[in-house]
Amino acid sequence: MTARNISRFWEWGRKIICVGRNYADHAKELKNAIPKEPVLFLKPPTAYVREGSPILVPLYTTNLHHEVELGVVIGKGGTAIPQSAAMEHVAGYALCLDMTARDIQDECKSKGLPWTMAKAFNTSCPVSEFIPKERIPDPAKVSLWLKVNNQLRQSGCTSQMIFSVPYLISYISDFITLEEGDLILTGTPKGVSAVQEHDELQAGIEDIVTMSFTVDRQDH
Numbered sequence: 001m002t003a004r005n006i007s008r009f010w011e012w013g014r015k016i017i018c019v020g021r022n023y024a025d026h027a028k029e030l031k032n033a034i035p036k037e038p039v040l041f042l043k044p045p046t047a048y049v050r051e052g053s054p055i056l057v058p059l060y061t062t063n064l065h066h067e068v069e070l071g072v073v074i075g076k077g078g079t080a081i082p083q084s085a086a087m088e089h090v091a092g093y094a095l096c097l098d099m100t101a102r103d104i105q106d107e108c109k110s111k112g113l114p115w116t117m118a119k120a121f122n123t124s125c126p127v128s129e130f131i132p133k134e135r136i137p138d139p140a141k142v143s144l145w146l147k148v149n150n151q152l153r154q155s156g157c158t159s160q161m162i163f164s165v166p167y168l169i170s171y172i173s174d175f176i177t178l179e180e181g182d183l184i185l186t187g188t189p190k191g192v193s194a195v196q197e198h199d200e201l202q203a204g205i206e207d208i209v210t211m212s213f214t215v216d217r218q219d220h
């Protein structure tokens with residue numbers, strides 16, 4: 001049997017755990033309160049899409065937003081991981097987009113319903129190549145950016161996160177056992193905005209990684 005390679009974690013079928021409202025400037029732009037504890041939701045592994053394949057706009061939305069985020073790839077599983085040991089569980093990182101059907105999310109919020117249709121659809125999690133842990137010595141000090149059709153829409157630094165990577169790993173693992181190959185999306189800075197069919201999205205982390213995706217309409 002061939003060993004699975006963590007640098008292709010998106011093929012493993014593991015959990016994608018997303019943190020919301022983790023940057024005060026983004027919470028404010030959507031008129032949300034600053035959270036006292038992390039806001040969490042999940043995407044299924046079918047949300048992954050890789051460069052070379054398009055991001056598909058679901059038929060049921062007219063307001064699909066980009067959210068650029070630092071993804072943390074778990075290398076060693078665990079339950080109730082203390083913050084002091086959290087970074088030992090990290091294999092590396094990935095640049096990720098948390099594609100969000102904002103109109104559907106607003107509807108779900110107004111009805112008190114979960115965000116699944118807004119956040120968990122096919123291709124809602126574009127990911128870059130795997131970034132080995134050594135390339136990001138401090139995940140609290142990296143800058144992320146995103147452009148749509150060459151226009152800068154998002155630019156932020158992970159130093160602005162409300163809850164740090166070790167805190168998130170510890171908090172999540174208290175009630176969801178983390179497994180090797182899981183991915184944690186750590187939230188987006190301000191600047192989220194709508195994308196349209198045929199748009200070109202480019203995103204990057206400093207000089208560490210860049211990625212680009214086109215947007216296409218789902219055809220069925």
Ligand SMILES: O=C(O)/C=C/C(=O)CC(=O)C(=O)O
Pocket residue numbers: 018019020021022023026030032067098100105186187188
């Ligand atoms: O509460 C809202 O209106 C929206 C929240 C999000 O979409 C949260 C995120 O996914 C994020 O902050 O990255």
Ligand SMILES: [Mg+2]
Pocket residue numbers: 018019020067069098187188
């Ligand atoms: Mg998000």
